[in-house]
Amino acid sequence: MLYGIYKDTRNAAWRCLIDYNVSELPVKPSLIARAAGIKVIKNSDVHELAPHESGASVLDGKQWYIIYDDENTRQRCRFTVAHELGHIFLGHELRKGYHARTFDTTRPTIEQQADAFAVRLLAPACVLWALNVRTMTEIAELCDISNTAAQIRAERMALLYARNKFLTSPLERAVHSNFEAYIQRKKAE
Ligand SMILES: [Zn+2]
Numbered sequence: 721m722l723y724g725i726y727k728d729t730r731n732a733a734w735r736c737l738i739d740y741n742v743s744e745l746p747v748k749p750s751l752i753a754r755a756a757g758i759k760v761i762k763n764s765d766v767h768e769l770a771p772h773e774s775g776a777s778v779l780d781g782k783q784w785y786i787i788y789d790d791e792n793t794r795q796r797c798r799f800t801v802a803h804e805l806g807h808i809f810l811g812h813e814l815r816k817g818y819h820a821r822t823f824d825t826t827r828p829t830i831e832q833q834a835d836a837f838a839v840r841l842l843a844p845a846c847v848l849w850a851l852n853v854r855t856m857t858e859i860a861e862l863c864d865i866s867n868t869a870a871q872i873r874a875e876r877m878a879l880l881y882a883r884n885k886f887l888t889s890p891l892e893r894a895v896h897s898n899f900e901a902y903i904q905r906k907k908a909e
Pocket of ligand 1: 834
């Protein structure tokens, strides 16, 4: 389940959607975590997060844990878990000298990568394209993400629609094919 070999977060997110047989929106990051053997824990149960943190991944021996701030909205909680999956699946370097090992969240690059992974996991471009979804409101509702995350995705989608090069990668075609039944069902609504 290490996707760090992929050069970018786009391929890693596609690979993750394929490997965990995701075939519908909204994508459920907690189910992906469970299938990957990662334990997802509410911060209100463990009180491990620092005040500024919304989530953390911890490797204790061989067991991965994702802790998320469950006082946030559901949409933000989902994004946090997807972001932490990004750190784990992209194989980000673990910080040393910690009782259990976690990621060095002071490095902006790995934070950006984890965010990019999360948005691509929760709002796959080829599915939005197949449903001709373009606006922040539609994306937020369909993908169950915050308006903030949906706005970023909507801006990206505008560029992708203009470029119109969907399904050129075999990975993206595989994702699209897994979502085929869902896409047909949504189109019929
Ligand atoms: Zn992070």
